[in-house]
Amino acid sequence: MKNKPSLHVTQTNDGLSVTLQGNWVKETVKALDLAFNALTCNPKTVYTFDLSGIREFDTHGIMLILHYTKKLEIQNCIVLKVGASESLEKLFTVCEQHYPEKKEKPPKEIFILSFLENVGKDIFEGYRTLSYFFAFTGELTQHVITSLLNPLTIRFKATLYHIEQSGARALPIILLTSFLIGIVIAYQGATQLEKFGANIFIVEMVTISAVRELAPLLTAIVVAGRSASAYTAQIGVMKITDEVDAMSSMGFSPWNFLVLPRLFALMISLPLLVFFGDIVSVFGGMVIATTQLDVSFVEFIDRIKETVALKHLIIGLVKAPIFGCVIATIGCFRGFQIDSSTESVGKYTTISVVNAIFWVIAIDAIISVLLTEMGL
Amino acid sequence: MKNYIAIEAKNIVTQFGQSVIHDEVSFKIQRGEIFGLLGGSGSGKTTLLREMIMLQKTSGGQMLVLGTDVMKISSKMAQKLRQKWGVLFQFGALFTSLTILENVMIGMREYTNLPDWIIEESALMKLSMVGLPPKVANMYPSELSGGMKKRAALARALALDPKLLFLDEPTSGLDPQSARTFDELIVTLRDTLGITVVMVTHDKDTMANVLDRFIILGNKKVLFEGNMELLKQTRDDELKKFLS
Incomplete structure (x- = not known):
């Protein structure tokens, strides 16, 4: 089946050529993630991503490519992309612009601290509610x-x-x-x-x-x-x-x-x-x-x-x-x-x-x- | 693709008690089009939109969305169809008990088998696409302004990369500059993802810059169907109001 998503790596003179094929959509991303994970990274190599075989795509598929591109770039690899169709190129650019560089993590919670914080909050909240209530009854x-x-x-x-x-x-x-x-x-x-x-x-x-x-x-x-x-x-x-x-x-x-x-x-x-x-x-x-x-x-x-x-x-x-x-x-x-x-x-x-x-x-x-x- | 029609309304009749809202309204929306529903207040634009997304029943006629008649659809098919569209409500309608990021992620969590990190990263990407700074991700809807809520809601509507995007007054309540950015974003999404966009709008600039085609509803009928060029040639006084 031609639509079956796949990832092929071949050694060329300049480095590694990665051929991407099939549908890169949200339904197939999970399988492709595993394939990408298996891709071994040799530092300072040139990777050429051939995108011409991609038939259907969506933002999730592109995100996967971007994710691993960044990962490779961190290890000083050079990643080139070739053969993208016009619309893929366009969406790719949009996604690249908006790729989240660093995740905003919610602050880590330490049990005892958050417990104390909650107790404090509750007491303060209770005090405030009480004073509001007095103000309310007074005004009433x-x-x-x-x-x-x-x-x-x-x-x-x-x-x-x-x-x-x-x-x-x-x-x-x-x-x-x-x-x-x-x-x-x-x-x-x-x-x-x-x-x-x-x-x-x-x-x-x-x-x-x-x-x-x-x-x-x-x-x-x-x-x-x-x-x-x-x-x-x-x-x-x-x-x-x-x-x-x-x-x-x-x-x-x-x-x-x-x-x-x-x-x-x-x-x-x-x-x-x-x-x-x-x-x-x-x-x-x-x-x-x-x-x-x-x-x-x-x-x-x-x-x-x-x-x-x-x-x-x-x-x-x-x-x-x-x-x-x-x-x-x-x-x-x-x-x-x-x-x-x-x-x-x-x-x-x-x-x-x-x-x-x-x-x-x-x-x-x-x-x-x-x-x-x-x-x- | 053999079917180029995304949505087809055939003789839609809508009635609330005695009052008739639509009397045999028909139109077609092509795939990949940005289509506008216009009309004065009370002309039933939003009602028509709600009928397309199965929130409201028509009293007569046929509504074909992506080739299926939404009035005669099995609940299983309806569930499938719902995953193919994203809806942006006028005031965002974000889930208040979830953070912005969770709001965007919830569709992907429920309907895909994507790994968590992909869900999180693509939710963050969608938020950035609609022009929200990363710090809002862990905030709750009540902490955001009206315009930001709307953007977050658009990010939620886009989360599953829908084929169809329904927007109810997307630019109302936004400042002119954000409104134009919003317009550009919608055009980009259409150009890249091939989304079909159906929107209810009043915004003159959106009408001129974004809409490929639109209909104007009035007197329970479709008063006009076409684009800006065609509308400019009209001699109808009723329609000229939409130009000024």
Whole structure:
């Protein structure tokens, strides 16, 4: 077969003649590399490369020739090229001009040094993020105050939009999780209470734990998962496409247009969601109480009126806007941290959800301890 | 070679819902030609380009790329065809998680059995060919300017020595001098490698200096097909806009 690439070396009067034949393309380069490698180099000889037999070629084939030409030249050999067709000559010249003389190597990594470097970077990064976060919350507080003093600057339409997106649309999943949580508490409690014959205490158990702790916490966690991620991704992508800069340059403050509507939306909608969650989780408990412990709906509700103080409900509802504030702040803050790469969208969205859920739980714990110490 | 036609569009119809973008658009692109797709904004230039590279489906008609109908192609054949072309997107579309060098090498890594050193050296060569200094090789796309990203993306498109090169507004966003260098580079590549180049462009200088032939799209049809000389003789006001 004529197209079969090959390399022939013949001794001539002036030195060595190397005949190149066939297709010098990327598919054949691997085999040719081996052939070239076998070419022994005698220093200070004249090599004549006969390129007239080359049928098809591409940059990879030419690169191979160039590579070995340079290698020979280093050893003081003289390399001549003859017989190249016009187009080969042309491409050859282009490739020769751009042949990488020395490779830019990424600096070698020494484990202990790079480890220390990474630790240092992480600590510094953490410190910087923290100071950014303080600056962010400071500025946020300032904007919240100014916009509350001038309520007309609040973007009501945007706020309503986010109430719908983050609040109303979250209702089905929150109702479902709250109902299931009500069932779980009641069911676990029922088996224990039945042993003591203290069936009626299911009421306090379910109601207090649900309205005071579990419904607010679960609602906040679900909203953190839905909305913190959404806010981060939305703001981040707007940053990547320069929409945020466009806004600032047109004199629209990103605070008023992006952050405050989201913050207000969550602070308004979370207590409402929690209230629905309360109702449904208590209802879930009632269902189990009736079926498992023979406590009827009427008895259950009467007992709630008698023994469960209103403060539990209020404490649960007061916590909700605090959670909403935490979720929105973290979601927006992480969104503004996203830079120009698409990878950072994923990175910061993940961080945002994890942070939001963590801080919701942490703040819930702090409030729980504080209120108990205060005797509430 | 018996087939001198690189791409043939036969009565292409494109429709998005109710709005018709192309109504029976036909043209032929010869091998070794630098062919331009021109037209006002919204005339469907980029859509036509995307249809050629199988990113978008046509609503009717036939699109023959290197002799195969891309609408009726098996996925195996499509994969083979994709290796025969390089595409430069308008904003580069480099993979942000890879360095510039890795971006250029990835095609060779996946589709050839070349030894690593050859892959690396030819990637570096391609970068130098498009006019990038060697130090960018280990940088990430986010560290480069728009024009540099575009060059790097061209290097990626050229990595596998494609037969066909699709360019979406290659010179937009480049300074005039780099734009001309870019033009020269494309001509050199065509002259040496025999690449067929299809580009969407607005650049008047590119039109005059680089394009062998072009079509002008408008009113859902091909308004004009030919070269600069022919266009200069036109009396159509609509077409004269492309000359000024």
